[in-house]
Amino acid sequence: MERMFKAVMLGGTGSGKTSLRNYFLYNNHTGQYTPTTNSDFVSTYITRDNGDMIAVQIWDTSECKPDMLTTQSLLQDADGIMLVYDSSSKTSLHALEKHLSAVAAVNRARQSTLPVVLVLTKCDLRADIEQHAECERAREFCLSRLEVDNIQCIVTSARTGLGVALAFQTIAEMCHSQWHDSMATPDASDRLPKVRPSRHGDPIAYGEFELDTRSGAKTRKRGATTARRFRRVLRRLFCFA
Structure with missing residues (x-):
């Protein structure tokens, strides 16, 4: 059963979120700064160390509306967070404060802890010793x-x-690990929704299969997804028309 994870990148203006994602997806860096005006996502696969693939929705967020409620809305169905911080800027770390408050509020509402990775960008501008010191200072802050x-x-x-x-591999692994641990609990399959709730992007349907004892093949159950039920209703309407 494939599961797509939603990873949200949070950070201040100019922290390097878009450049980070573009390099990962397209292996290029333009060097030009263009502010992100609208939050968007790209769906991709990330390879694990064992060769397996993890499906991930990588969200790049906008700072045009940096209010806490907007961030909380985006995080409601998130599986993991990437906190992006410009190591060459003195104000970039404190720009994470509002995002950290939103993450903490979502954790309290969900009664669970979202996986978080702190990402220091533009570290080619600093020496190795300075990078280590900045990393420790940012970790303690978060x-x-x-x-x-x-x-x-x-x-x-x-x-x-x-x-x-x-x-990106680290946040994908953390999301997958937390989901796998939650599914290992007793009766976890009974609590699994038919369609993953999402307020942003297309809802992702879970696969439900039943074993055909005559042929040994797996067949998808009828009505396993909302889209399948909708198509069935349309076919009935056209048949009766």
């Missing part, structure tokens, strides 16, 4: 606001490609 045990920090550069693939 830990104190989210009140979680640990946050993994990854040093990246969209200009050189340093750590970019690692950052």
Whole structure:
């Protein structure tokens, strides 16, 4: 059964979210700064260390409407968060404050903790020792606001490609791991919805299969998705017309 995970990138204006995603998806870096005006997502597959593929929706968010309610709405059905912070800017870290508050509020509402990866961008502009110090300072800042045990920090550069693939692979692995652990609990399959609820983008239907004992083949159950039920209703209407 394939599961698509929603990973949301949060960060201040000019933190490098779009450049980070573009390098990961297209392996290029323009060097030009264009503010993101509307939040959008790209669906892709990320390869795990064992060769398996993880389906991920990578959301690039806009800072044109940086209010907390907008961020919380986007995070309601998220599976993981990438906190993007410009290591060369003194104000970029504090721009994460409102996003951290939104993540904390969503965690309380869901009564669970979203996987979080802290991503330091533009690290090619700093020495290795400075990168380590910035990473520790940013981790402590985020830990104190989210009140979680640990946050993994990854040093990246969209200009050189340093750590970019690692950052996206890490959040995909964390999302998959948390989902797998939740599904391992007793009666987890009974709680699985037919269609994944989503307020942003297309809803993602879960696959439901039953074993055909005569042939041994797997067949999808009728009415497994909302779209299938809708098409059945349309066929009946046209037949009776």
